[in-house]
Amino acid sequence: MESLISHYQQLLGLPSTWNVDDVDLSLPHKRVTIKLKYVGQDVKCPECKVSCSIYDHAPEQKWRHLDTMQFETILVARLPRVNCKEHGVKTASAPWADKHSRFTLMFEGFVVQLLQHCASTQAVASMLRLSWHSVDQIMRRAVARGMKRRSKEAIRHLGIDEKSFRAGHQYVTIMNDLDGGRVLDVVETRTTKATVKLLTSLAAKQRKQVLSVSVDMWKPFAHAVRKKVPQADLVHDHYHISKYLNDAVDAVRRQESRALKTAGDKTLIGSKYAWLRNPENMSDKQRAEFDQLMACELQTGTAWSLKNMFRAFWVLTTRDAAEYFFQYWSDAVDRSELKPIIKVKDMMARHLDGILNFTRHRTTNAVSEGLNSKIQLIKASARGFHSLKSYRTRILFYCGKLDMAI
Numbered sequence: 093m094e095s096l097i098s099h100y101q102q103l104l105g106l107p108s109t110w111n112v113d114d115v116d117l118s119l120p121h122k123r124v125t126i127k128l129k130y131v132g133q134d135v136k137c138p139e140c141k142v143s144c145s146i147y148d149h150a151p152e153q154k155w156r157h158l159d160t161m162q163f164e165t166i167l168v169a170r171l172p173r174v175n176c177k178e179h180g181v182k183t184a185s186a187p188w189a190d191k192h193s194r195f196t197l198m199f200e201g202f203v204v205q206l207l208q209h210c211a212s213t214q215a216v217a218s219m220l221r222l223s224w225h226s227v228d229q230i231m232r233r234a235v236a237r238g239m240k241r242r243s244k245e246a247i248r249h250l251g252i253d254e255k256s257f258r259a260g261h262q263y264v265t266i267m268n269d270l271d272g273g274r275v276l277d278v279v280e281t282r283t284t285k286a287t288v289k290l291l292t293s294l295a296a297k298q299r300k301q302v303l304s305v306s307v308d309m310w311k312p313f314a315h316a317v318r319k320k321v322p323q324a325d326l327v328h329d330h331y332h333i334s335k336y337l338n339d340a341v342d343a344v345r346r347q348e349s350r351a352l353k354t355a356g357d358k359t360l361i362g363s364k365y366a367w368l369r370n371p372e373n374m375s376d377k378q379r380a381e382f383d384q385l386m387a388c389e390l391q392t393g394t395a396w397s398l399k400n401m402f403r404a405f406w407v408l409t410t411r412d413a414a415e416y417f418f419q420y421w422s423d424a425v426d427r428s429e430l431k432p433i434i435k436v437k438d439m440m441a442r443h444l445d446g447i448l449n450f451t452r453h454r455t456t457n458a459v460s461e462g463l464n465s466k467i468q469l470i471k472a473s474a475r476g477f478h479s480l481k482s483y484r485t486r487i488l489f490y491c492g493k494l495d496m497a498i
C-alpha cells in the first residue's frame with residue numbers, strides 16, 4: 093500500500109503541501125478513489141494570496157480526474173479554510189481544479205482536446221460518460237480562459253454580422269477580425285445597444301486603431317459604429333450586397349412564375365436554384381438548361397442579368413470608377429422597371445458611401461463567409477442548445493482561435 097500511495101503522489105504531481113492519504117480500488121465499480129490530505133502549516137487566502145493560519149477544513153469534495161487504465165479516477169479532499177484578516181473565513185483553492193469545477197484541470201484539458209477533434213458535444217459526453225451539461229460547463233470555462241488571455245493588439249478590419257437563432261425568431265450579432273479570420277465576440281439581439289456592447293469589448297486603444305468595419309446595410313450597426321469607432325470607414329462589401337440582389341431576383345421570379353402559371357405556362361416552375369447559381373459554378377447540363385431559360389426573354393432573366401452585371405463592381409479599384417459604374421448600373425436597373433431590383437438599388441444608393449468604401453479597404457468577404465459556414469454547422473448540430481449562451485460558447489470555442497490550454 094505504501095508504495096502505491098507514493099506512486100500516485102508522483103503521478104499526480106501535487107505540491108508538497110498535499111499528500112496522498114489513501115487509495116481505494118473498487119473492481120465492481122471500475123473506480124480508483126484517491127484521498128488527498130493537506131499537510132501544510134498555513135494556507136493562502138484565495139482572494140489576496142496572503143498566507144494565513146488554517147481555520148478548519150471544508151466538507152469533503154470530489155473531482156473527476158483522468159482515467160487510470162480505463163478505471164474512472166476520483167480525487168477526494170477536504171480543502172482547508174483560512175481565516176484572513178481582510179477577507180474572513182474562505183475556502184482555499186485546490187491546485188488541481190478551477191473553482192466550482194467538479195473536474196481536475198487535467199481532465200478538463202483532455203475534454204477540450206477531444207472537443208476540438210470531434211465537433212459534437214453529445215459524442216464527447218457519451219465517450220467520457222459525462223452529461224451534456226458537464227461538457228458545456230467545461231467548454232464555458234475553456235472559452236473564459238481563452239478570452240482572458242487574448243492580447244490587446246491592433247485589429248484593423250472588423251466585420252459585424254447578424255445570425256439567426258431558433259428558426260429565425262432570435263438574433264445574435266457577431267464581431268469578426270477579418271484579417272485574423274476569427275470571431276471576436278457574440279452578443280444577443282441586433283440592436284444599436286447590443287452592437288455598442290460588442291464594440292466596447294475591444295479595449296479603448298484597439299477601437300482607435302480600427303480602419304474599417306464591414307457591415308450589413310442595417311441601420312443599428314452603422315449607428316453603433318459611428319458612436320464607438322467614429323474614425324473607421326463603414327464598408328458594405330460583396331458579402332452584404334449579394335444577398336439582397338439574390339432575394340430581389342427571387343422576388344421577380346415568384347411574381348412572374350405566378351402570372352405564367354395562371355396562363356398555363358410552366359417555364360419557371362422548379363427554376364429557383366438555377367437563378368441563384370453563378371455561371372462559373374454551373375455544370376454543362378445546368379448551363380444548357382439555363383441558356384434555354386434565358387432564351388425565353390423573361391423578366392426573371394433581366395433581373396438575373398442585372399444582378400450578374402453588378403459583380404463587375406467588386407473588381408474596380410478606384411472610387412471614381414466605382415461611382416461611375418454604379419450610376420451606369422442604376423440607369424439600367426431603372427429602365428428594367430422591375431420593382432424588387434429598383435428597391436434594392438435605391439437602398440444601395442442611400443448607402444453608396446459605404447459601398448464605394450470597398451474600393452479603399454477591399455476587405456475579403458471570404459473570411460466572413462468561411463466563418464459563417466462554420467457557424468452554420470454549429471447551428472445545425474445545435475439540437476441540444478438550451479440557451480443563446482451555449483451558442484455563443486460554441487461559436488467562440490470553434491471560431492475564436494482562442495488559447496484554451498490549461
Ligand SMILES: [Zn+2]
Pocket residue numbers: 137138139140141142176177178179180
Ligand atoms: Zn485575504
